[in-house]
Amino acid sequence: MLTLGALIDDTTLELTLLVPGPPGALDREVLWLHNTELPDPSPYIRATELVLTNGLWHSTVTSADFVAALLRARASGLIYGLTDQTPTTPTDLVDACAAAELPLAAVSIAVPFTAITQAAARMQTEARQSALSRLVRRGNALASSISRGGGAQGILDVLRRDHDLPLLVVDRMGRRLAGTVVDDAQIHVAVDALNRHPPPLELEVPGIGTAAVYLVEGAMGDIDAGLFCLRPLAALRPAEQDALEQAARYLSLEVTRQQALQAIESRFSSELLEMVLSGTARAREVSERLRAFGIDPSAPLAVYTVVVGNDELRPVGSTDEIEAFFSHRGIAAVVIPGSQDTVVVFGWHQDSASLVPLAEHLIRALATRFPADRTVIGVGDLAVDATGLRDPLIRAREVCHVMWRRSTESRVGTYADVGTHRMLLGLHDRSVLRRFADDILGPLRVHDEQHGTELERTLRTFLGNDGHWAKTAAALYVHVNTLRNRVARINELTGRDVTRLEDRVDLFLALEADALS
Incomplete structure (x- = not known):
């Protein structure tokens, strides 16, 4: 220099x-x-x-x-x-x-x-050559760290060989990928900075002070994470700033790699649910997929269905928290996030009664991370092996959703705790449910299509209003006499009388089976 x-x-x-x-x-x-x-x-x-x-x-x-x-x-x-x-x-x-x-x-x-x-x-040339040499050496070390699977923490370890800096890597989902341990409030400030347009070059972190922000792009060119140096830009030497910029570029490679892996894992895990629900037809594929996730398909398996949040939309980071819960306990598990719930399939060598206390521990862990959100967990029966996962999965899901509708507090439930017709329907093959629904509802749909009527909608509304004529007529914006004529036509086409309890149950179950299949 x-x-x-x-x-x-x-x-x-x-x-x-x-x-x-x-x-x-x-x-x-x-x-x-x-x-x-x-x-x-x-x-x-x-x-x-x-x-x-x-x-x-x-x-x-x-x-x-x-x-x-x-x-x-x-x-x-x-x-x-x-x-x-x-x-x-x-x-x-x-x-x-x-x-x-x-x-x-x-x-x-x-x-x-x-x-x-x-x-x-001569001095400037030597300094530039030295800086270039450090840049190349550090680049090789960063590439080697990524190829060895060192992740974001490996990148920071390489950076710290040359510069003793307080560093933190956080993604837009609020996950701390590497670096200094900080609290939720500080993570929130970092995430807020990454979601601004444009993101700031510096931000004030509570309890720390001014931090420099280096943006990390993902596969689509969006800002997916940030490298935060917990010092102001003015306090960083040019060589330190160059090193941080280089590290941020390599973090982009790591984030892109992780996104690709997560996409593959998400697809693999989502396909696992479809395989399980298909029953014995895809039992072999279920076993192979579980084995790929490090789970022994020949051993006893347990299923949880988890809903976190107050509006059935998972809070950011909840799936990661569930994965961390099982990982910290050394339990091989596949965590499958859905649109509203999260399904967990894991090996379990204890009795089925011990699944409830484990679920209660999970609720407490999620409450610590998401204190404002309630958590409901449905516990399925213990499956002997991978071939018996279908019924526990259906029961865990139905138990979870029933408890969600009936309760406003966090709780754990099993099939014995909650009874519902949807569980019975769920245990049947979907093709059977489809035929049952079509046999009863098919004539109504054909009539509606040919004559422009609304008999199926009328039936749904009538049963949804517990058979109240005036309430149903008001909901459909028709006269009660018009409603009675429609119901008479429904009775004729379906061969069921909606005024009889037995026939009304058939019609109701047909609508429910149609929704499930």
């Missing part, structure tokens, strides 16, 4: 330090050298340039005025070239530099300014 101190340390230049300036001034990086004899060179000097002069301006302006001009230009220091006419540095110039705390050095008559320029060029 080019500094005045480095030039002074080069004995071939024969530089003598006369005024050291403030602490650290000699070690500050110099942009370049500027040779001038102008009385006021301030319009032409760039900030942090080192000025070289023979003092020809001395007959025109005072040393104090010349030094003031250098201060206005934010010069980093002054080198005075001695000549036969001025074999010593003028005293008033030394005094002016001392008063202004501007570093001052003198160069002997035998050394021309070109020698100083050549030395400065």
Whole structure:
């Protein structure tokens, strides 16, 4: 790095330090050298340039005025070239530099300014080569870390070999991917910054102070994460900023890789549900898929269905919290997020009674992470092996959804706790349910299509209103007599009388079976 101190340390230049300036001034990086004899060179000097002069301006302006001009230009220091006419540095110039705390050095008559320029060029070249070498070395180390599966933490470990910085990597979903451990409030501030348009270069983190933000792009070019250096930008040296920018680019590769893996895992896990619900027809595929997730398909298996949140929309990070819960306990599990619920399939070598206490522990863990959201968990029966997963899955889902509708608090439930017709329907093959629904509802749909009527909608509304004629007529915006005519036509086409309990049950179950299949 080019500094005045480095030039002074080069004995071939024969530089003598006369005024050291403030602490650290000699070690500050110099942009370049500027040779001038102008009385006021301030319009032409760039900030942090080192000025070289023979003092020809001395007959025109005072040393104090010349030094003031250098201060206005934010010069980093002054080198005075001695000549036969001025074999010593003028005293008033030394005094002016001392008063202004501007570093001052003198160069002997035998050394021309070109020698100083050549030395400065050599130093800058060496510094650039060194920086490039570090960049390449660190790039190789970062690529190696990613290829070995070091993840975001591996990238930070490589960065810290050169720079001792407090670092944090957070994605837009509020997950801490690596780095310093922070609390939820600090994570929230980081996530808020990433979701701004445009994101800030700095932000105030509670309890920490100003942090620099380096954006991490995902596969689609969106800002998917951030590398946060818990120091302000002004406190970072250029080499540190370059290293952070390089690390952010490699984090983009890591985030993209993780997104691809998550997409594959999500597809694989979603397909697992379809396989399980297909019954024995895809039993072999279920076993292979479970084995791919590290679960023994020949051992006993348990199923949870989890709903977190107050509006059946999962809060950000809830699926990760469920995965972490099982991972920390060493339980091999596949966590399958759906549109409203999350299904967990895991190996279980204890009795089925112990599944409820485990679910209660999970509720407490989620309550700690999401205190404002309620959690409902449906527990399925213990399956002997992968071939018996279908019924426990259906029961766990139905138990969970029934409890969600009936309760406003967090709770755990089993099939024995909750009874509903939907569970009985769910245990039947979907093709059977489809035929049952079509046999009863088919004639209504054909009539509606051919005549432009609304018999199926009328039936749904009538049963939904518990058979109340006036209430149903009002909901359909028709006269009660019109409703009675429609119901009579429904009775005729379906062969069921909606006024009889047995027939009404058939019609209701047909509608429910239609929804399930």
